[in-house]
Amino acid sequence: MPDFLLPDLGEGLTEAAILNWHVGVGDTVEVDQIVVEVETAKAAVEVPVPFAGVVSALHGEPGQLLPVGAPLLSVGGFAEPGVTTSSGSGNVLIGYGTAPATRRKRARRVEPKVVVKTPGVISPFVRKLASDNGIDLARLTPAGADGIIRRADVEAALTKPKPVGRRIPLTGIRKAVADKLTTSRREIPEATVWVDVDASELVAARAALNARSDRPVSLLGLIARFAVAGLRKYPELNSRVEGDEIVLLDEIHLGFAAQTDRGLVVPVVRDAGTLSTRDLSAAIGDRARTARDGKLAPADLTGGTFTVNNYGVFGVDGSAAIINHPEAAILGIGRIIDRPWVVDGALGVRKVCELTLAFDHRVCDGGTAGGFLRFVADCVESPVTALGDL
Numbered sequence: 001m002p003d004f005l006l007p008d009l010g011e012g013l014t015e016a017a018i019l020n021w022h023v024g025v026g027d028t029v030e031v032d033q034i035v036v037e038v039e040t041a042k043a044a045v046e047v048p049v050p051f052a053g054v055v056s057a058l059h060g061e062p063g064q065l066l067p068v069g070a071p072l073l074s075v076g077g078f079a080e081p082g083v084t085t086s087s088g089s090g091n092v093l094i095g096y097g098t099a100p101a102t103r104r105k106r107a108r109r110v111e112p113k114v115v116v117k118t119p120g121v122i123s124p125f126v127r128k129l130a131s132d133n134g135i136d137l138a139r140l141t142p143a144g145a146d147g148i149i150r151r152a153d154v155e156a157a158l159t160k161p162k163p164v165g166r167r168i169p170l171t172g173i174r175k176a177v178a179d180k181l182t183t184s185r186r187e188i189p190e191a192t193v194w195v196d197v198d199a200s201e202l203v204a205a206r207a208a209l210n211a212r213s214d215r216p217v218s219l220l221g222l223i224a225r226f227a228v229a230g231l232r233k234y235p236e237l238n239s240r241v242e243g244d245e246i247v248l249l250d251e252i253h254l255g256f257a258a259q260t261d262r263g264l265v266v267p268v269v270r271d272a273g274t275l276s277t278r279d280l281s282a283a284i285g286d287r288a289r290t291a292r293d294g295k296l297a298p299a300d301l302t303g304g305t306f307t308v309n310n311y312g313v314f315g316v317d318g319s320a321a322i323i324n325h326p327e328a329a330i331l332g333i334g335r336i337i338d339r340p341w342v343v344d345g346a347l348g349v350r351k352v353c354e355l356t357l358a359f360d361h362r363v364c365d366g367g368t369a370g371g372f373l374r375f376v377a378d379c380v381e382s383p384v385t386a387l388g389d390l
Contacts (some may be wrong), residue, residue: 003047003059003071009040009298011317016040016067017171027055029075030210035073037147039262042295043174043301051075070100093339118207119149130154163319166336174263184325192320193369194356197377199336213278220256220310220333223279225332226379227308228252228272228280229390236328238305246363255304255324256284257311266324268304269290275385312336318354328363331376353380 003341006016016038023035032048035055039045041090056076060066101189121135126149130137135157142149142157170178184190202222210216231238231252239248258265267287272280303360307324314333321332334354355377359369 005075006066006072013040015067018060037173043296181322184323189361190358191361192358195377197380198350199353200351201381202383215278217281225277226376230372230375239328239363240326249305253305255307257309258288260292329359
C-alpha cells in the first residue's frame with residue numbers, strides 16, 4: 001500500500017496546509033488525478049496523485065500544516081470482493097505490464113457509523129441549573145464512574161475559565177507575509193519621506209488615454225510607469241543589501257501589493273522596465289485578478305526588486321509602508337480627493353494625492369530618496385510632459 005508524500009512544490013517551500021480534499025477513503029483514483037488542494041507560503045496549489053488504486057487513508061484534515069515529505073494519502077489495491085484485477089506480471093508501474101487491464105469496478109465506500117452518547121441526568125434541579133447558565137449537558141463529562149451528571153459537574157463547568165476570543169493559526173500565505181515583514185523590520189533601517197501632489201492632470205490624462213483606446217490604463221499603471229522611470233534615474237532604490245555589499249540590479253521586476261481573501265500578496269511583473277504604459281497597466285490588472293482568484297503560481301510572487309502599494313483603494317491618505325524584504329524601497333499611493341490647493345497664487349479645488357516612499361537608509365541617503373519621490377510627483381503633476389519623455 002504506497003503512501004503519496006507531500007511533494008516539493010518548488011521555490012524552496014518546506015510545508016503546506018491542506019485546504020480541501022477532492023477524494024475520500026474508498027474512492028478510486030487514477031494517475032495524475034487531482035486529489036487535494038494545499039496552500040503554501042506562496043499560493044494555493046492543486047496536487048495530483050502519481051498512483052492508481054483505492055484511497056485507503058487520508059493523512060490530514062483541512063487546515064492542518066504538513067511538512068514536505070510527510071504522507072498525504074495512502075493508495076491500496078482493489079481488494080474488495082467482486083473487484084477483479086488482471087493476471088500477469090503482478091505489481092508494476094502504471095502503464096506497464098504483460099497482460100491487458102481488465103475492467104475494474106469502483107470500490108464501495110463504507111461510511112462510518114456515528115454513535116451519539118446521551119449523558120444521564122437524574123435531578124431536575126441539575127437540568128435547570130445547566131439551562132439557566134447556558135451549559136450544554138451533552139458536552140459535559142461526568143466525574144463519577146456511573147456516567148451520571150450531577151450538580152458538582154455543572155458547577156465545575158461554571159467555574160472553568162471560558163476561552164477569550166478566537167485563535168487563528170498563522171499558516172500559509174499569512175505566515176509567509178508575517179515572516180517577511182518581521183525580517184524587514186528587524187534587518188532594514190528604513191526611513192520615510194512623503195509629499196502631497198496635485199493629481200488633477202493625471203486624472204485628466206488617464207481619461208484622455210482611455211477615450212482613444214480599448215486597452216484602458218489604470219491610475220496605478222500610470223504611477224507604476226513613472227516609478228519605473230524614476231528607478232532608471234535613481235538605481236540605488238532598485239537594489240538590495242547582501243552582506244557588506246549593495247547590489248544594484250539591472251532588471252526592474254515590479255511588485256505591487258494586492259489584497260485577497262487569503263491575505264496580502266505581492267504579485268510581480270517581470271521586466272517592467274521594458275513595458276509600455278499600456279502593457280504595464282494590463283499586466284498589473286491581469287495579475288491582480290489572478291491573485292484574487294487564488295491562481296498565482298509561486299514563481300509569480302517572488303523575485304521583485306521594487307514594490308508599489310496603492311492603499312488609497314482603502315480610503316486612506318497615507319501610510320508608512322513596510323519594505324518588502326529584501327528590496328530597498330516601497331512607494332505608497334494614497335487616495336485622490338478634492339482639496340483646497342493654490343495654483344498660480346489663487347486658491348482652488350484640485351484633486352490631491354499623497355505619495356510616500358519608505359527606503360533602506362543603507363543603500364542611499366535622503367537626497368536620493370527625495371529626488372526619486374520628487375521625480376514621481378512631477379510626473380503625476382505633469383503626466384503629458386512625462387509620458388512624452390518615456
